[in-house]
Amino acid sequence: MNCLEADGFMRKADFTVSLAGGLHARPAALFSQEAGKFKSRVVMRMKGKGYDGKSVLAILGMCAIEGSTISLVTEGIDEQIAFETLEKLLATMGVRKNEIPGFAERKNDTNEDAGSQ
Numbered sequence: 797m798n799c800l801e802a803d804g805f806m807r808k809a810d811f812t813v814s815l816a817g818g819l820h821a822r823p824a825a826l827f828s829q830e831a832g833k834f835k836s837r838v839v840m841r842m843k844g845k846g847y848d849g850k851s852v853l854a855i856l857g858m859c860a861i862e863g864s865t866i867s868l869v870t871e872g873i874d875e876q877i878a879f880e881t882l883e884k885l886l887a888t889m890g891v892r893k894n895e896i897p898g899f900a901e902r903k904n905d906t907n908e909d910a911g912s913q
Contacts (some may be wrong), residue, residue: 806871807879814890818861821852823889828852830885836872838882849882865894 813819819827831838831849838849842864848854849868860866868886870879883893 806869807875808867808869809879809883810865810867810894811886811891812894813860813862813864813866814892816862818864819855819858819866819889819891821856823891824852824855826889827882827885828855831878831882834870834872834874834878834881836870836875836878838878839869839871841867841869866891 815823828850829852839846840849840855840858841847842858842860845858846869847858858864858866868879868882870876870882872878887893
């Protein structure tokens with residue numbers, strides 16, 4: 797799923813690692829340190845497996861190289877601020893959020909259909 801879920805129970809989005817060295821020690825340490833500031837559960841997912849986002853070793857264990865698709869999931873009492881903060885941090889590291897392909901086209905198609913009735 798490429799979209800952001802905000803159903804009151806968790807927030808999730810997919811990202812692509814653009815760092816030449818992947819998620820190596822420095823970004824993993826920065827991420828886990830920031831994630832540890834929140835009460836919510838923080839999970840990074842890759843290839844169907846979940847990794848504790850508050851653990852530098854777990855993040856390194858993902859072996860996320862350049863071009864890898866990862867997901868960020870936050871769940872808990874401060875999930876929204878945790879997600880937004882960690883999303884911004886990932887962006888500063890060269891990890892970009894995946895957008896829903898064709899969303900604008902689908903939106904326009906819907907508007908055109910409504911106008912022709």
